[in-house]
Amino acid sequence: MHPDDLMQQLHAGCDHDHGICHIIPPHIVRHVAETASGELRERALQSLADAAQFRGVRTVMATLAVGALPAGEKRRTIYDAETGTDLPGKLVRGEGDPATSDVAVTEAYDSSGAVYDFYKKVYGRNSVDGSGLRLNSTVHYDVKFDNAFWDGRQMVYGDGDGTLFQRFTISLDVIGHELTHGITQFEAGLVYQGEPGALNESMSDVFGSLVKQWKRKQKADQADWIIGEGLLAPGIKGKGLRSMSEPGTAYDDPQLGKDPQPAHMKNFYKGSADNGGVHINSGIPNRAFYLAAAAIGGFAWEKAGRIWYTALCDWLKPRATFHDARLATIGAATELYGKSAAETKAVKAAWDKVGVK
Amino acid sequence: MTLRVTLAEGDLKPEEAQHLRRLANALEPIAAAPVAQSPGGDRFTYDIVVTAGADTWQASGAEGTLPPGWRALVSFVTAHGQRQRPSPA
Numbered sequence: 001m002h003p004d005d006l007m008q009q010l011h012a013g014c015d016h017d018h019g020i021c022h023i024i025p026p027h028i029v030r031h032v033a034e035t036a037s038g039e040l041r042e043r044a045l046q047s048l049a050d051a052a053q054f055r056g057v058r059t060v061m062a063t064l065a066v067g068a069l070p071a072g073e074k075r076r077t078i079y080d081a082e083t084g085t086d087l088p089g090k091l092v093r094g095e096g097d098p099a100t101s102d103v104a105v106t107e108a109y110d111s112s113g114a115v116y117d118f119y120k121k122v123y124g125r126n127s128v129d130g131s132g133l134r135l136n137s138t139v140h141y142d143v144k145f146d147n148a149f150w151d152g153r154q155m156v157y158g159d160g161d162g163t164l165f166q167r168f169t170i171s172l173d174v175i176g177h178e179l180t181h182g183i184t185q186f187e188a189g190l191v192y193q194g195e196p197g198a199l200n201e202s203m204s205d206v207f208g209s210l211v212k213q214w215k216r217k218q219k220a221d222q223a224d225w226i227i228g229e230g231l232l233a234p235g236i237k238g239k240g241l242r243s244m245s246e247p248g249t250a251y252d253d254p255q256l257g258k259d260p261q262p263a264h265m266k267n268f269y270k271g272s273a274d275n276g277g278v279h280i281n282s283g284i285p286n287r288a289f290y291l292a293a294a295a296i297g298g299f300a301w302e303k304a305g306r307i308w309y310t311a312l313c314d315w316l317k318p319r320a321t322f323h324d325a326r327l328a329t330i331g332a333a334t335e336l337y338g339k340s341a342a343e344t345k346a347v348k349a350a351w352d353k354v355g356v357k
Numbered sequence: 358m359t360l361r362v363t364l365a366e367g368d369l370k371p372e373e374a375q376h377l378r379r380l381a382n383a384l385e386p387i388a389a390a391p392v393a394q395s396p397g398g399d400r401f402t403y404d405i406v407v408t409a410g411a412d413t414w415q416a417s418g419a420e421g422t423l424p425p426g427w428r429a430l431v432s433f434v435t436a437h438g439q440r441q442r443p444s445p446a
Binding site for chain 1: 359360396398399400401402420428432435436440442443444
């Protein structure tokens, strides 16, 4: 049987308890993962991980006879949707493979590697799930697709329409943003609606920006605090998609419109569009993070980032509000640095300044 | 940000217009209950309106939840349509 045929069947079938279906039962997939090599083994592992992810189980690798991959080893796979919408698409680059001439493939590969390295070296986290989950990316999704997204299992990138947006792999902070949605999914599980959704978006902006700052070795006062830097097409008036330091100022263009983000609770968006304004109201916690990072000083990933990461992993619940995020980050800062520490005071002052009590 | 794209049959070459009609005729019925949102972030939500004479069809859904016929229509309209000025939400 050709590996592709086997893999097609691995992704279909029935597990009635969980609504997941397999024609080939899991014990055969497991045997393949334990005894095969190369691409067949990799895809069997991915199939087991996919099924485990739907059941909310994180530690698939720990149960296999051959054991987990060495800790800290990233596994990146890049696919090409060839302007279609079937995922993941055609495999075009695996971990350790040489670069191709496709710049989007190269950017997705390099930047997802940078995000992995950031989380591993700064916070000791082994991939999105904490257990070495393969980082799958699909590029060239659809035609003139003006977006990038995390679909619950992988990242997906469009090429942009060329008039408003360039290709979405062009920004390291965007790739960091999308991967962080995966981390949030495995950690706080912030519901993608209203205030928890805006917190979900903000966490992705925070760590998307921090990956970029870490890669560039920039301190808080040197960073641009822009999300989607380089993403806007030539001629569009703007710096990027969002500004964490000055929400509402990222762009103002006749074609694109004006950045709608508020910087303070007094301008909180109360409408129903955008899942209750998840990309709009994220400006408020974004600015809170920027203010805390600027006040603490130094490299933002070291203290402010650690406080926010601890809040994301240990404190926040799926339906957290902005008030809950204030309590969570103050709690995390207290735990890390002490109740009267300058870091804790900076976090409190930051939330005060954006109007979150 | 809301990105709007519109496409009129009359703006297309004959073979493209025929393809558009085929896509519109192949649209599946949309379930009354919305499909539950699966994990993820930054997915587009599509609001699609198809008008043919006095008839109108509508569908809404997040990326990954639209039936294949509707998704194919979205791709075609995005590739060939006219973009309007985005609105904030």
